[in-house]
Amino acid sequence: MFDLRRFTGRDMKIGEKLLEFNWGFLLLLTVISGIGFAMLYSVADGSFSPWALKQMIRFGAGVVIMIVVALIDLRLWMRIAYPLYGVALVLVTAVDIVGFKGMGAQRWLDLGIIQLQPSEVMKVALLLALARYFHGLALDEVSRLRNLIVPVLLVIVPVGLVVKQPDLGTAILLTISGGTIFFAAGLAWRYFIITGLAVVGTIPVVWDRLHDYQRDRVFTFLDPERDPLGAGYHILQSKIALGSGGLFGKGFMAGTQAHLNFLPEKQTDFIFTMLGEELGFVGGIVLLSFYAVTLILATNVALQCRNQFGRLLALGITVSFFFYVFINTAMVMGLLPVVGVPLPLVSYGGTAMLSLMFAFGLLMSCYIHRNVEIGRSAGAF
Structure with missing residues (x-):
């Protein structure tokens, strides 16, 4: 019979875990989100409706989710990593069947009380599943070809489903996040070189399969003044x-x-542009500095974990967060093609906010349970 007490950290009481919780990290997230609330208030010409108030409520719910997730023992999250991945995969698949379209893409499920974007859920579930899989392998086993079949499928299947929606930005982020776990687990460099060459070789095929608007984004990136x-x-x-x-x-x-x-889209994709116009270069640097401190603290969590599952999971969350920030800010400056990636904690969005706070809850669970030792057999597929 499943005993929940075994995985809720009976060796650490709730009060002790709350003391271990990094409240400074939560304060930092609150400050960044506060900047987002202010920008959404400004977008609506000095009104909390329709964006700022909803975003504040979602952040409040996200804080509760983050704390609850952080208090749950890391061993339980590893135990249910594959089932969570399975649920996320079902949701992503369901988008193609019963999902509804918005902004030219079929990416959402209408659950009545919330409109869910399953690809955001998959970003976290994929990190959990890959971290568990590679936790179960010794370093000399990671680069064996037969051991790469399962993790490659774990990445390719959701990426393919997300590309079909189409949501190229999220597909790229899923691929990068997955690649980060492969790299951190110790995969040999030759596989990355082979993959890179294969990607270059398939560019003509991929180009032919892109939608017209996706090709336009590439042309626009190269020459914005052409249209x-x-x-x-x-x-x-x-x-x-x-x-x-x-x-x-x-x-x-x-x-x-x-x-x-x-x-356009100043409450979502281009909110950093609005911040730059109203608060200038200094305002943009301040926000990016807050992001930088967040990344430093998150990286430190990964370095402190004594178990491989926690290290990989924390690093995956950190790198994924970094690329969210990097792609969005580079995109609005014209340094990358426009791919529809929101700015974390600042852009308006329900699923993105809640899934990110869930991910940060996992990061804090890694921090609170950083000294927990987990045997490799516990992560076996």
Whole structure:
């Protein structure tokens, strides 16, 4: 019979775990989210409706989720890693059957009380499953070809389903997150070189299968002014807004590009642009500094874990968070093609917020239970 007490950390009381919890890390997330609330308030021309209030409620729910997840013993999360992956895979598959379209893509499930984007859930579930799998292998077993079949399938299947939606940005993030776990587990360099060459070799085939709007994004990235009123409009307006912000910005709620509706999707993908216009270069650097401190603290968690599962999971969450920030900010500056990746904790979005807070809860579980030793046999597939 399954005994929950075995996995809730009977050797550590709840009070002791709460003391171990990194409250400074939560405060840092609150500050970053607070910046997001302010920007969403500004987007709505000085109103908490329709975005800021909902985002605040979601963050509050996310804090509860984060704390609860953090208090659960890391061994339980490893035990249920595969079932959670299975649930996420079913949800991603269901999108293709009963999902509804929004912004030109079929990515969401309508659950009545919430509109769920399963690909966001899969980002966390994939990290859990891969961390458990590689925890069960010795270092000299990681690079054996037969041991790579299962983890490669764990990555390829959801990536293929997400590409079909289509959601290229999320597919790229899933691939990067998976690759991070492979790298951290000690996979030989030759596999990464072979994979890289294979990717380069398949570019012509992939290009032919891209949707027209996806090709336009690549052309626009290379030459934004080729279609300034069409495909290049978004990124040109983003650059204008960022440049017009100058060093200190035009002032809170005083951004002309945003408030005169020249800037598109300013509550989601281009919210960093709006921040740059209103708070300037200094405001952007402050936000990026908060992100940098978050990444340093998260990396430190991975380094302190004594068990391989915790190390891999914490590192996967950290790298995934980094690429969210990097891709979004580089995208709005025109350094990368527009792929629809939100800015963590700042962009408006329910599933993205809750799944990220769940992931940070797992990170804190890794921190609280960093001294727990877990045998390799516990992670066997």
